[in-house]
Amino acid sequence: MKHIAIGILGAAALGFMASAASAGTLDTVKQKGFIQCGVSTGLAGFSAPDDKGEWKGIDADFCRAVAAAVFGDGTKVKFTPLSAKERFTALQSGEIDILSRNTTWTSNRDSALGLDFVGITYYDGQGFMINAKKLPGVNSALQLSGAAVCVQSGTTTELNLADYFKKNKMEYNPVVFEKLEEVNAAYDAGRCDAYTTDQSGLYGIRLTLSSPADHVVLPEIISKEPLGPAVRQGDDQWAHIARWTYFALLNAEEAGITQANVDEMKTSTDPNIQRILGTEPDGKYGADLGLSNDWVVNIIKAVGNYGEMFERNVGSGSPLKIARGINALWTKGGLQYGPPIR
Amino acid sequence: MQEHDMSWVRTEMALAQPAPPTERGAYAWVRKNLIGSVGDAILTVLGIAIVLWIVPQVINWAFINAQWSGPDRTVCTTAAQGGIQPDGWTGACWAFVNAKFGQFMFGTYPVEERWRPILVAILFVALLVPMLIPRVPRKGLNAILLFVALPIVSFFLLVGGVFGLPHVETARWGGLLITLSLSFVGIAVSLPMGIVLALGRRSKMPIIKWLCVVFIEMVRGIPLITVLFFASVMLPLFLPEGVTFDKYLRALIGVSLFAAAYMAEVIRGGLQAIPKGQYEGADSLGLGYWQKMGLIVLPQALKLVIPGIVNTFIGMFKDTSLVLIISMFDLLGVVKQNFADANWATPQTAKSGLIFAAFVFWLFCFGMSRYSMYTERRLDTGYKR
Numbered sequence: 026m027k028h029i030a031i032g033i034l035g036a037a038a039l040g041f042m043a044s045a046a047s048a049g050t051l052d053t054v055k056q057k058g059f060i061q062c063g064v065s066t067g068l069a070g071f072s073a074p075d076d077k078g079e080w081k082g083i084d085a086d087f088c089r090a091v092a093a094a095v096f097g098d099g100t101k102v103k104f105t106p107l108s109a110k111e112r113f114t115a116l117q118s119g120e121i122d123i124l125s126r127n128t129t130w131t132s133n134r135d136s137a138l139g140l141d142f143v144g145i146t147y148y149d150g151q152g153f154m155i156n157a158k159k160l161p162g163v164n165s166a167l168q169l170s171g172a173a174v175c176v177q178s179g180t181t182t183e184l185n186l187a188d189y190f191k192k193n194k195m196e197y198n199p200v201v202f203e204k205l206e207e208v209n210a211a212y213d214a215g216r217c218d219a220y221t222t223d224q225s226g227l228y229g230i231r232l233t234l235s236s237p238a239d240h241v242v243l244p245e246i247i248s249k250e251p252l253g254p255a256v257r258q259g260d261d262q263w264a265h266i267a268r269w270t271y272f273a274l275l276n277a278e279e280a281g282i283t284q285a286n287v288d289e290m291k292t293s294t295d296p297n298i299q300r301i302l303g304t305e306p307d308g309k310y311g312a313d314l315g316l317s318n319d320w321v322v323n324i325i326k327a328v329g330n331y332g333e334m335f336e337r338n339v340g341s342g343s344p345l346k347i348a349r350g351i352n353a354l355w356t357k358g359g360l361q362y363g364p365p366i367r
Numbered sequence: 368m369q370e371h372d373m374s375w376v377r378t379e380m381a382l383a384q385p386a387p388p389t390e391r392g393a394y395a396w397v398r399k400n401l402i403g404s405v406g407d408a409i410l411t412v413l414g415i416a417i418v419l420w421i422v423p424q425v426i427n428w429a430f431i432n433a434q435w436s437g438p439d440r441t442v443c444t445t446a447a448q449g450g451i452q453p454d455g456w457t458g459a460c461w462a463f464v465n466a467k468f469g470q471f472m473f474g475t476y477p478v479e480e481r482w483r484p485i486l487v488a489i490l491f492v493a494l495l496v497p498m499l500i501p502r503v504p505r506k507g508l509n510a511i512l513l514f515v516a517l518p519i520v521s522f523f524l525l526v527g528g529v530f531g532l533p534h535v536e537t538a539r540w541g542g543l544l545i546t547l548s549l550s551f552v553g554i555a556v557s558l559p560m561g562i563v564l565a566l567g568r569r570s571k572m573p574i575i576k577w578l579c580v581v582f583i584e585m586v587r588g589i590p591l592i593t594v595l596f597f598a599s600v601m602l603p604l605f606l607p608e609g610v611t612f613d614k615y616l617r618a619l620i621g622v623s624l625f626a627a628a629y630m631a632e633v634i635r636g637g638l639q640a641i642p643k644g645q646y647e648g649a650d651s652l653g654l655g656y657w658q659k660m661g662l663i664v665l666p667q668a669l670k671l672v673i674p675g676i677v678n679t680f681i682g683m684f685k686d687t688s689l690v691l692i693i694s695m696f697d698l699l700g701v702v703k704q705n706f707a708d709a710n711w712a713t714p715q716t717a718k719s720g721l722i723f724a725a726f727v728f729w730l731f732c733f734g735m736s737r738y739s740m741y742t743e744r745r746l747d748t749g750y751k752r
Contacts, residue, residue: 065707066694066704066707067703067704067705067706067707067708068707069707069708069712070709070710073704073705073707073708073709074470074475074704074705074738075708075710076466076467076470076708076710077469078469078470078474078475078476078478081473083709102536105694106694106696106704107694108692108694111694139495176430206717213714229707229709229712232448232449232709232713233712233713233714233716233717234448234714235448235714236447236448237447237448238447238448238449239447268430284472298687339709341629343709343710344439344440344449344710344712345709
């Protein structure tokens with residue numbers, strides 16, 4: 026009994042120490058020499074191991090970008106695969122420094138769970154995929170009245186689906202399965218007319234179908250799933266570093282700075298580019314964040330700008346071939362908007 | 368009269384005749400086993416039809432059409448799917464297994480350090496094989512090397528941080544390395560611990576007895592998943608401050624204790640089957656408790672429960688897959704994790720990966736099962752019916 030009491034006290038003390046330590050994540054991270062990054066246990070294009078066991082994907086690259094900003098070296102990051110259940114506890118307990126795991130930003134997670142979301146690295150939302158050969162002429166989800174829709178049970182996806190059809194006064198016939206693999210198999214076998222889940226997921230699933238070219242993802246998005254990285258609440262400096270790493274990726278793309286031309290760009294006379302790359306004579310925007318002044322140069326050298334990151338992992342440079350869509354820069358009709366570095 | 372009567376009695380034995388043609392050779396075997404009755408005949412025809420229907424497809428899929436190597440998904444997809452195969456092609460994508468083989472074996476263990484687990488595997492096989500072959504002498508030395516020296520050497524080799532070997536944290540271990548190391552330690556710990564628990568449960572000393580009963584029933588009463596959660600979430604709370612175990616070690620302890628509780632009950636079954644006369648005989652010879660158990664009772668009891676012991680081993684080997692829920696990736700976990708790699712997303716990937724995992728598991732379980740049958744036959748000195 027005494028031991029248990031000591032154990033609980035010890036745990037409480039550890040918890041206290043962890044929260045005290047979290048006040049300076051940047052210092053802790055610098056001290057240990059790497060960033061511990063929480064990723065998914067495997068999601069195509071976001072975080073998945075490649076042939077060599079290296080983590081690849083937008084979420085994994087974001088952690089590399091933060092590591093590059095802090096250490097000037099994008100390889101100083103260690104990945105912790107986390108299940109959906111473990112992810113928030115792992116961040117709260119200090120096991121990881123940043124959670125970059127296709128996590129939807131919601132008010133509850135931002136407030137009650139003690140997290141701080143730093144931005145939206147991918148605007149996702151629930152969409153529909155249909156077999157265009159089977160349903161020729163359907164090019165909108167509003168034409169799906171009376172369709173049999175394959176959906177995974179017990180997810181918000183199922184509820185969103187019901188809401189959408191009710192709102193648009195359409196009939197539908199849900200074909201519900203417990204496991205994702207079962208939904209995929211049923212859809213591939215033609216048991217339903219449409220398949221609904223997050224749009225980014227639909228592109229990944231399409232690759233595993235027997236005739237992917239026949240299937241199209243419809244343009245409608247029926248729910249908001251803003252995915253982004255999160256840090257522990259209460260450490261403003263660390264949150265700023267993560268947030269401005271994300272904005273730097275966007276600003277670099279807007280200014281046309283790429284992994285290939287970043288060294289030439291350092292000699293640019295454009296004041297905006299000078300401010301971004303820290304080559305302005307009296308600028309110290311990096312130092313203000315607690316980083317070096319060439320922090321953006323390091324980020325771009327490590328992972329490229331946001332556009333390059335997107336195309337490499339989920340866009341035209343990957344098998345997923347997801348269009349930029351609403352993830353394009355605001356100058357190109359999308360939602361990605363980076364506040365200025367100045 | 369008498370002679371006349373004897374005249375038709377044979378004086379020498381008739382020569383043995385060969386069995387009638389309908390009762391020998393392949394024809395008789397077919398007649399007896401395949402078409403013995405109308406029902407048999409129908410089943411035979413059905414069986415042959417099913418075999419003819421399935422086997423060519425399986426061989427076609429797994430060998431003839433299969434793709435053995437390639438850089439990415441294009442080798443395992445048809446033109447319509449964005450690959451190089453003709454339309455209508457289906458075949459196993461062993462190229463996926465080939466490309467990911469290192470990961471399936473070692474997880475994300477750094478590539479340049481993978482000679483370390485390979486060396487451990489070689490040492491393990493080199494020590495295990497002579498241990499398993501009864502003719503090879505020096506079993507005692509062999510056992511000490513296998514169960515004491517090897518774990519220590521393996522620990523330093525795999526974890527590193529000494530003798531100039533870079534440290535590899537257990538979070539980067541994975542695949543077959545985790546499956547095998549968890550089950551080997553589990554097996555090595557659970558057998559002696561199970562014997563002690565089983566003896567303890569039958570002990571006449573109340574405190575020891577009740578401690579063992581409580582431990583066994585507690586552990587047996589909860590699922591392994593709970594034990595793993597307990598080991599990875601609750602255990603740290605009961606440890607003094609500053610003492611932290613890593614996740615792998617916690618899973619190792621959880622799996623070992625779990626297997627020990629099951630093993631204890633299997634062995635207790637064997638102990639109960641030994642006739643009372645054996646115990647009394649040992650007592651009357653003046654043997655002490657440990658002599659009685661070690662020389663008379665346990666050798667008989669363990670021999671009786673070999674199938675049960677191997678059952679527990681095999682069950683534990685397969686149960687190691689459950690460590691996936693505490694985000695550790697054993698063989699099956701790594702295989703499933705790699706389905707998410709978009710470079711290998713094809714209709715054949717999941718099938719090929721899972722069949723590979725099933726094959727590896729089967730290889731080990733079947734090996735254990737065959738060896739246990741061999742041991743049973745070798746130790747069979749009585750009781751046979």
